[in-house]
Amino acid sequence: MATRPAGPLVVVGSGLAGLTCALSATTDCLLITAGSLTEAAASMWAQGGIAAAIGSGDSVDLHAEDTWRAGAYAGDRDAIRAITAAAPSVVAHLENLAVPFDRQADGTLDLALEGGHSRHRIAHAGDRSGAAITTAVAAAVRDASHITVLEDHTVTRLLIDAGGRINGIRMRDDSGRELELACERVVLATGGMGGLWPHTTNPRTALGQGVALAARAGARTQDLHLVQFHPTGLDVPRDPMPLLTEALRGAGARLLSDGRRFVDELQPRDVVAAAVWEQLTLERVVHLDARHVPDVAQRFPAVQHLVGESGFDLTQDLLPVRPALHYSMGGVTVDADCRTSVRGLWAVGEVARTGLHGANRLASNSLLEAVVTGQAAAVSSSTTIEDWSTAQVSTPAEARDRHDVTRNVALPSGPALGLGQIRSLVGASCGVLRNGRDLRDCVDALEPHIAADDAAYVAWLVARSALAHPHSIGAHRRTDDTTAQGVPA
Ligand SMILES: Cc1cc2nc3c(=O)[nH]c(=O)nc-3n(C[C@H](O)[C@H](O)[C@H](O)COP(=O)(O)OP(=O)(O)OC[C@H]3O[C@@H](n4cnc5c(N)ncnc54)[C@H](O)[C@@H]3O)c2cc1C
Known part of the structure; x- marks a missing residue:
């Protein structure tokens, strides 16, 4: 018999995935986040935008094919199909929340081109797309009466009952006080782990906390070795490294090694990052040259501001670059409803391993994934958790990666x-x-x-x-x- 789970739905993390999940929830929801609502979320930093097959000559099939190819044919075709098919409605949903996407003179969305995409398909709000999207969703969250926001609290452990299901969380407030809260349903929306690398574009606080929480609770993880290096972090002594968005290359910026082109700049990121890395190991200096891109400072004001902080000017200077850890394709194994292998635990956004990205993420697919998974977990977690089945997540590849050692040894x-x-x-x-x-x-x-x-x-x-x-x-x-x-x- 279907029963509604007791207690609030607890969502951990307030990037785009957590915000979307809380907003879409149909039951009372407690949204817990380590900083203030939008602070420390990579979602706020996204420059390029969100991918959706909505332009003329584009189709879900093409978007799915590009995603599959960029992921080295290692993704999950069902997940790719489902998430790319949802993309047009995701963009419509964000338009309803008043996200100020850029438009052409005829009022249709201005769609940018990025590496690995065979069509112009990136909906964007200037080059501050993540901030525009995330603040719009955060404003709706603040207005929603079913959501209580608990800021400045870091979840440090998931509590599990004797039957292996979620029965609470432990957290720490910003004065260091430890608290426990009983609950039956937790959604992890804690983002990525780029802060573990010395060169990263991620917030320094992105240390894979969600993976630690889930794995210590016995949840399965998968593909943790599959991380994406962005080819063009600005190579200056700043931590995290300023990101030079892929859209610059989409607009015509070139990569130069000792002054000469060495790679097709619009290939998928793993290919371009490896090519840049190879040049650096040969002790060559690699630059991004955006000087000839028409109206570059006007089209990329956030990037112009970022490089300006290190004394560069997009219109005049060659920009030194090196690959920087950018995104985690693997994570906590989930099924199509974002259920993990621990009953009562869901994972959404970057912390989840959905199978969308395979072995390499296609640019601008992750904001999309954050919204789709946030919505899916909200629906799934509003109904019974008695019929929890982990059949969908018990693939042979997953079994290979199991880290039961964390519980049993x-x-x-x-x-x-x-x-x-x-x-x-x-x-x-x-x-x-x-x-x-x-x-x-x-x-x-x-x-x-x-x-x-x-x-x-x-x-x-x-x-x-x-x-x-x-x-x-x-x-x-x-x-x-x-x-x-x-x-x-
Ligand atoms: C510089 C940059 C540019 C990018 N550009 C693009 C782009 O153009 N298009 C695109 O699709 N993707 C882009 N990405 C990737 C994309 O931004 C992220 O994959 C996506 O935003 C992740 O969303 P999320 O909600 O899963 O996590 P995040 O947005 O990182 O949010 C994680 C949240 O969890 C909180 N948290 C973490 N641990 C805990 C804990 N233990 N307790 C409580 N709270 C916790 C954090 O404080 C934060 O609120 C970019 C990423 C970066 C870094």
Whole structure:
């Protein structure tokens, strides 16, 4: 018999995925977030926009095909189909929330081109698309009477009953006080893990907390080694690195190594990032040249502002670039309803592994995924949780990646590591190019600290997953892969 679950729906994280989930929920919802409502959310930083097949000559089939190809044919075709098919209605939904998308003179949406897309399909609001979308959804959340927002609280543990289902959370407020809350339903919307790498475009606070919470509760994770490096972080001593959006290359900006072009700038990100990386290892200087892009400063005011903070001008200067960790394709394994393998736990947005991205994310597909998964979890979590089935998430690939060790094995208990130490271990082993020896060293160095330190634990899971995958695919490039097609460019 279907019963409605007791207590509020608890949503952890207030980026686009968490905000959307809370807004779409049909029951009382408690939205808990580590900072203020939109602070520390990568969603606010998105420049390019959101992909949807709405232009003339475009179709869901083409969008799905581009996504599948960019992901090195490793994605889940059902997830790709479902999420790309939802994209036009997602953009319409955001228009209803008054997101100020750019329009052409005839009133239709101005759709940009980005790498890996075969059509102009990126709806955008200038080059501050993420902020425009996220603040519009956040405003609706603040007005919604079914949502209570709890800011400045960090969820530190999921509590599980004897039957392995969610029965509460532990959290810490900004004065350090620990609190517990009983609840039956939790949606993780905690974003990515780029802050574990020394060069990243992500907020420094993006340390994969959701992966740690879920894995420590026994949830399955998958594809944690599949992370995307953005080819064009601005190479200046800033942390995080300023991002030079892909849309610049879509508008004609060129990549130069010692003054010469060396790559087709509109190939998928893994290809372009590897090409840039190779030039850097040859001790060449790689620049992005946007000087000839018409009206570049007017079209990309946020980027102009960002580079200006480091003394550059888009219209006059060559911009030094290097790959920076940008996005996590893997995460907590979920089914089409965003259910994890732990009863009462959902995951949405970047922390979830939906199968959309395969081994490499197609540009501007993640804001889309955040909205679609946020909506799906809201629907799923409003009905019974008695019929929880994990059949959909028990794929052979997932089984290979299971980390039951986190529950069933006595863990070593060394001290917490500093973030700087974790970053240098991750940077030395889990970069654009990897090999088994460095990955083994990283796993061994982190292992004594995984019980005490969530960031070390997530880094260890990533390195362990990379070690377990000896063949190159998509963004995972193993220099010691001896199969013919696996030798990286
Ligand atoms: C610079 C940059 C540019 C990008 N550009 C684009 C783009 O143009 N198009 C596109 O599609 N994608 C883009 N992306 C990727 C996209 O922004 C993210 O994948 C997406 O916004 C993730 O949304 P999210 O809601 O899952 O997570 P986030 O937006 O990162 O939100 C995570 C939230 O969880 C909170 N949180 C984390 N841990 C806890 C905890 N333990 N307790 C409580 N709260 C917690 C955080 O404070 C935050 O509120 C970009 C990313 C970056 C960094």
